[in-house]
Amino acid sequence: MNPPDRFATDLPPLDPAIAAAVRQRWDAKTKPLGSLGQLEALALQVAQIQGREAPAIGSTHVFVFAADHGAARAGVSAYPQDVTWQMVMNFLAGGAAISVLARELGCSLSVVDAGVNHDFEPAPGLVDAKIAHGTASYLEAAAMSAGQCRAALAAGRALALESPADCLLLGEMGIGNTASASLLMHHLTGVALAECVGPGTGLDAAGVARKLELLERASRRHGLGRGDADALAVLATFGGFEIAMLAGCLIGAAQARKVVLVDGFIVGAAALVACRLAPGLERHLVFAHRSAEPAHRRLLAELGARPLLQLDMRLGEGSGAAVALPLLRLSLSLLANMATFESAQVSRAS
């Protein structure tokens, strides 16, 4: 497992003294011990990520990484490939789910063209980071070259480091990218491919069976290992440009001590790649939700992650990350603003 050339993967330490201090702050608040459940664990994690006992979030930014997949034309998705660029236009016009959510939550939003098969005019909110007009099909060749893979990782990391926001919500758009995520999961965890493949945006049972057959062929074709496969090789072979850029962005965000909300199955697969490149990264990531895509449950278990929400969402775009943002904000506000037993003169448990 080699880090990419000139791509630092070291992570800042998570200080146990900060965790202990936050635990003590929570336990002094006017409530039964531990009774805010996951909200207590969340504020504690954010404190460790930020390296301070009083965690807080200023501005929050949404990055939606978009790219096309060569394999999409082989029938691994319920939607035609053109939907990728059409949805990019919808994000920018403000009509997509993530656009509505970002507005409602007061977040800024950029759409990153990581490799969409379309030529966009420059537009406010659109970041041109195009590696190519979509990947090659892994049914025929590696999806991308090693150089393209490194470039995508580095571009994602740079976006995280350069963003002025201290909290990032990461999402994606790319017809065919559930299939790509399934292949990444299979090769990096060793979980049987049939358990990694699902309906994505809405294939029926016959569609899922056909997709599984195609992906089994692709998996055999490249002869990569299972479970302990080289993460960069797997990413270059099966990845999308948006997934590689997401992986870089996740690493960069952790390095910059930013809080990141990880969306669903596809961003989860990018997180898996990133955790293989930067071991321990999972403790720097906040897993927003468990999607309805069946393999996501197992993927989260492989990462030792407990998501905040289970709402049967399966939309992508960062929508699950956005819906979890209020929980993050409320947990930090509770830690900052609740009274203590002493200050409120409330009796403790006998």
Place this chain on the structure above:
Amino acid sequence: MNPPDRFATDLPPLDPAIAAAVRQRWDAKTKPLGSLGQLEALALQVAQIQGREAPAIGSTHVFVFAADHGAARAGVSAYPQDVTWQMVMNFLAGGAAISVLARELGCSLSVVDAGVNHDFEPAPGLVDAKIAHGTASYLEAAAMSAGQCRAALAAGRALALESPADCLLLGEMGIGNTASASLLMHHLTGVALAECVGPGTGLDAAGVARKLELLERASRRHGLGRGDADALAVLATFGGFEIAMLAGCLIGAAQARKVVLVDGFIVGAAALVACRLAPGLERHLVFAHRSAEPAHRRLLAELGARPLLQLDMRLGEGSGAAVALPLLRLSLSLLANMATFESAQVSRAS
């Protein structure tokens, strides 16, 4: 099962045509069918509750119903009874979890003195609806008289009908009220008492065993039925004034077509009582979260309810309802503001 004297329990109809219209609106939005999961079901339910195809929420109000329990002095809680009035002061002073959450979410808040064992000075935000200085102990007698029970139900219903808010978050405070909720659940569902009893605010295993023994004695003492017991008799025998007022408030809110977010185990037990008094009520209620109190899972199943959140919270006060409010707001905003495939010129699934 007789409704209380002069206490109307009829509910407005839920129009299936409205559900169909909202389903159609969701399916035209730029997203895979059903991919917003529970958020789609939530907006649809709110539309039916409100009786309109375009559901919306204006102002939201939090009611925290507080009361004391005669049985609390027998050792059914980890906290002394004085904590009830001390926490009322903390709610009013702004230091409790629900105070912080209400501020953060832009909700107004009232604390309703349904029967706290303390004499409060009048204060902004405090509603004096005191039935008595706490209930009698069900270990010795019925907790309240039939007249007190009817008065509490009517007072809660009146508060819902008179509130100018169109969305209500309901919570409670009352040392010993987890025990009361367990007894209500046992007698109204038939679930074994051992499965209805848990640690509440934080009893250890020995404390839970002692609590169960006390509650078994109380249950035997009154000789009420199991499962099909008369809801008013059960409520009067084991209830708290805050639980009775909550039950009335839930019924009143549904009658006024207000959206109600139901908090955890204790408000859940009040909802169970209210559903027995007003059959079908459960479809008018939004269940906010599943608490860490073990019996809450079974209670929700008895009501056929799927909660929005499972965050291991067990604080009460309405804190779980408050944390779920952003999900409700976001679901309504998505339905109102997302583009359609037509308006955004996005291709549909093939």
